[in-house]
Structure formats: structure tokens, C-alpha cells
Amino acid sequence: MKIGVAAIAGGWDSGLTTVLDVLRTAEAARERVDRNIPAISVCTIAAGTEPIPTQGGLLVPIDFTFDDARMDDLDVLVIPALGANSPPGVIDALMRPDVSRLRTRLRDWADEGRQLAAACTGTLLLAEAGILTGRSATTSWWLATEFQRRYPRVDLDMTRMVVQDGHITTAGAAFAHIDLAITLVGRSSPQLADFTAATLLIDQRPARSIESALGYLSSVDRLVTDFETWARLHLAEPMSIADGAAAIGTTRRTLERRVRQQLGITPNALVQQMRAERARHLQRTTKLTLAKIAPMVGYQSSAALRNALNTTESREND
Known part of the structure; x- marks a missing residue:
């Protein structure tokens, strides 16, 4: 920024x-x-x-x-x-x-x-x-x-x-x-x-x-902060918003509402944003290909990661 x-x-x-x-x-x-x-x-x-x-x-x-x-x-x-x-x-x-x-x-x-x-x-x-x-x-x-x-x-x-x-x-x-x-x-x-x-x-x-x-x-909404902290620790893993909500002691419904209130996006969009951040960082700081980076940020293929990066970039430019 x-x-x-x-x-x-x-x-x-x-x-x-x-x-x-x-x-x-x-x-x-x-x-x-x-x-x-x-x-x-x-x-x-x-x-x-x-x-x-x-x-x-x-x-x-x-x-x-x-x-x-x-x-x-x-x-x-x-x-x-x-x-x-x-x-x-x-x-x-x-x-x-x-x-x-x-x-x-x-x-x-x-x-x-x-x-x-x-x-x-x-x-x-x-x-x-x-x-x-x-x-x-x-x-x-x-x-x-x-x-x-x-x-x-x-x-x-x-x-x-x-x-x-x-x-x-x-x-x-x-x-x-x-x-x-x-x-x-x-x-x-x-x-x-x-x-x-x-x-x-x-x-x-x-x-x-x-x-x-x-x-x-x-x-500041501590619940949103706690969710972000939890999500950053699990970006490489299959991630369920419901699991994240349970891990920080709340319900998915409450988490969805609170993230929207503070950030104007869904928890899924927040996770996608963080995965994109990490992928871009790896692109800048390593010689890894997208195919290698993809599983490190929770995607099964380079195509899926590329699509997520494009979606995130489009959202950021709106």
C-alpha cells in the first residue's frame, strides 16, 4: 500500500x-x-x-x-x-x-x-x-x-x-x-x-x-484479529471457515458478520487475499514457479492460484 x-x-x-x-x-x-x-x-x-x-x-x-x-x-x-x-x-x-x-x-x-x-x-x-x-x-x-x-x-x-x-x-x-x-x-x-x-x-x-x-x-474487533492470526498459520492447508470460527471460539455466522462489518468482505475473501499476499511474496523473493508455490498457499494447481491472483488483483483495483 x-x-x-x-x-x-x-x-x-x-x-x-x-x-x-x-x-x-x-x-x-x-x-x-x-x-x-x-x-x-x-x-x-x-x-x-x-x-x-x-x-x-x-x-x-x-x-x-x-x-x-x-x-x-x-x-x-x-x-x-x-x-x-x-x-x-x-x-x-x-x-x-x-x-x-x-x-x-x-x-x-x-x-x-x-x-x-x-x-x-x-x-x-x-x-x-x-x-x-x-x-x-x-x-x-x-x-x-x-x-x-x-x-x-x-x-x-x-x-x-x-x-x-x-x-x-x-x-x-x-x-x-x-x-x-x-x-x-x-x-x-x-x-x-x-x-x-x-x-x-x-x-x-x-x-x-x-x-x-x-x-x-x-x-477494533478482536474476533477478526484472532481469525486473521489463525488463518495465517494455516494458509497451506485445506481451510474451513467453520473450523476457523470454532478455533477462535465463535460460530461461522458470527464470524461472517463481524468480518463483513470491519473489512467489508467475507472470511473466504480475506483468506484468498492473504494467500495471494503470500504467493506474491514468494514470487518476489524466490525462484519458485507458480506450480511450486500453489500448494504452499493452499491451492492444488498453478492454474487455480493464477485465477485467485487475478481475482484478488481485480478486487483490489475496484
């Missing part, structure tokens, strides 16, 4: 650096969880190539610009918080030429059906671009009134820290950058997201927007 993080002049230091730190920690932890999980690479992008100063004076090196052809290789583009702490300040920031240029690029990106994510005041950048119109989204608690007034056609949900609507993901207040980054990691592997959260000692944090809204660790 290739993730680009927009560096916006005068943006909050913690928003940008938190996203970068969580994603890089996840990539470092990947080998310890399962090196077959797709690699997570992260880069910084901006309107120009010069280092971008944050609100606190940090200079952020830029990997490439909004117009660079490498933008097309990104899977997700993340917009962290703008450097403003009042509604008028946020609106002023949205009108700046550099932010306006980014807004145009985001609109093009959204029109292509590409994944976008934003946190805190960065959510208003998506809303201002019209990307959130007709969608559910969230924002920082102190911006809710201004957000609803300015963008009445957005379904604002202040009961959740992270809201995903199609290919658009938004997160609430400043420390929701952690939740946003962990959520992105969880799309590749809930197990890796859980391990990364534990590594960083991320704990439950009540959202100011509503007392019952909690951070990532309160919403």
Missing part, C-alpha cells in the same frame, strides 16, 4: 508527523507479524519541491509534487490538519493559493474514485472541494457548527472518531490522526494494525464530540 501525505505550509506538526510515524511503525512491524502482508510505503507531497514549514517551524522534506506522475501510483492520499485553531482561521487557510491548488488536485483524485483520507481541520478541505457532498463524514468537535453551516449537504456524524463512506475516510479531532493512520493500516491487516497500536501504546481516548466515541483500540 502506497500512501501519500500532503504537507501543507503552517499545518499542525503533530497531525503530519503522527500519520507518518504510525505508518512507518506499521511497516517496521510488518516483518514481525507476517512479511507477506503488503508493504506500506509512505511519502510526503506538496505543491512544490522545497521543504514545507509546519506551524512549529519544522521543515518537512518533500518527496514529490502534486503534479508528479508518481501520484498515480499512490493508493491513498491523506490530508492532515491545517494550522488553524478557530473556524475563521480554518476558512482563511482554505482560501490560500497553495491550499486552493491542493483542493483542485483532490477533486480530480476523487473524480477518479481514488482513496482519500483527512483528519481534524483537514476534513474541511475535502468538504470545500465538494468531495463530501452527499456523504457521511466527521470532523473536529469545535468545528461541528461551522461545518454544518457551511456544508449542509454533508451528513455530519459526530458520534464516531473515524467515518468511512466509500473511498473517502474522515477522522475527528487532532489526535484522531492516530485513529486515521491505524484505520488505513487495518485495511491491509487488522492483525498488523493491532500490533502497531500495541507497539505505540495507543490507548482508548474519549472524543470530545461525544462521550461514547472512542479511539481505534475500542472499536
Whole structure:
């Protein structure tokens, strides 16, 4: 998974650096969880190539610009918080030429059906671009009134820290950058997201927007994580979802429902995805043929594996 993080002049230091730190920690932890999980690479992008100063004076090196052809290789583009702490300040920031240029690029990106994510005041950048119109989204608690007034056609949900609507993901207040980054990691592997959260000692944090809204660790489904852990240990074997459910102490029906709720796919599709990950890893790191790899990832023939790889790739590109 290739993730680009927009560096916006005068943006909050913690928003940008938190996203970068969580994603890089996840990539470092990947080998310890399962090196077959797709690699997570992260880069910084901006309107120009010069280092971008944050609100606190940090200079952020830029990997490439909004117009660079490498933008097309990104899977997700993340917009962290703008450097403003009042509604008028946020609106002023949205009108700046550099932010306006980014807004145009985001609109093009959204029109292509590409994944976008934003946190805190960065959510208003998506809303201002019209990307959130007709969608559910969230924002920082102190911006809710201004957000609803300015963008009445957005379904604002202040009961959740992270809201995903199609290919658009938004997160609430400043420390929701952690939740946003962990959520992105969880799309590749809930197990890796859980391990990364534990590594960083991320704990439950009540959202100011509503007392019952909690951070990532309160919403992660341990049953799904347990199933992924069990499945990764049995990828080379004939695998029954019912057996997997029994192994982690639940029913197949419950497992089906919970995996769909968290990942939007079936347990069978999750297993197929993990088998494809491992097969691709073996293709990259060994000289084994598909015929040799197939039984190592639970398929009886190279043709069956090739079909599974094509199916998985098609699903990932949708």
C-alpha cells in the first residue's frame, strides 16, 4: 500500500508527523507479524519541491509534487490538519493559493474514485472541494457548527472518531490522526494494525464530540484479529471457515458478520487475499514457479492460484 501525505505550509506538526510515524511503525512491524502482508510505503507531497514549514517551524522534506506522475501510483492520499485553531482561521487557510491548488488536485483524485483520507481541520478541505457532498463524514468537535453551516449537504456524524463512506475516510479531532493512520493500516491487516497500536501504546481516548466515541483500540474487533492470526498459520492447508470460527471460539455466522462489518468482505475473501499476499511474496523473493508455490498457499494447481491472483488483483483495483 502506497500512501501519500500532503504537507501543507503552517499545518499542525503533530497531525503530519503522527500519520507518518504510525505508518512507518506499521511497516517496521510488518516483518514481525507476517512479511507477506503488503508493504506500506509512505511519502510526503506538496505543491512544490522545497521543504514545507509546519506551524512549529519544522521543515518537512518533500518527496514529490502534486503534479508528479508518481501520484498515480499512490493508493491513498491523506490530508492532515491545517494550522488553524478557530473556524475563521480554518476558512482563511482554505482560501490560500497553495491550499486552493491542493483542493483542485483532490477533486480530480476523487473524480477518479481514488482513496482519500483527512483528519481534524483537514476534513474541511475535502468538504470545500465538494468531495463530501452527499456523504457521511466527521470532523473536529469545535468545528461541528461551522461545518454544518457551511456544508449542509454533508451528513455530519459526530458520534464516531473515524467515518468511512466509500473511498473517502474522515477522522475527528487532532489526535484522531492516530485513529486515521491505524484505520488505513487495518485495511491491509487488522492483525498488523493491532500490533502497531500495541507497539505505540495507543490507548482508548474519549472524543470530545461525544462521550461514547472512542479511539481505534475500542472499536477494533478482536474476533477478526484472532481469525486473521489463525488463518495465517494455516494458509497451506485445506481451510474451513467453520473450523476457523470454532478455533477462535465463535460460530461461522458470527464470524461472517463481524468480518463483513470491519473489512467489508467475507472470511473466504480475506483468506484468498492473504494467500495471494503470500504467493506474491514468494514470487518476489524466490525462484519458485507458480506450480511450486500453489500448494504452499493452499491451492492444488498453478492454474487455480493464477485465477485467485487475478481475482484478488481485480478486487483490489475496484
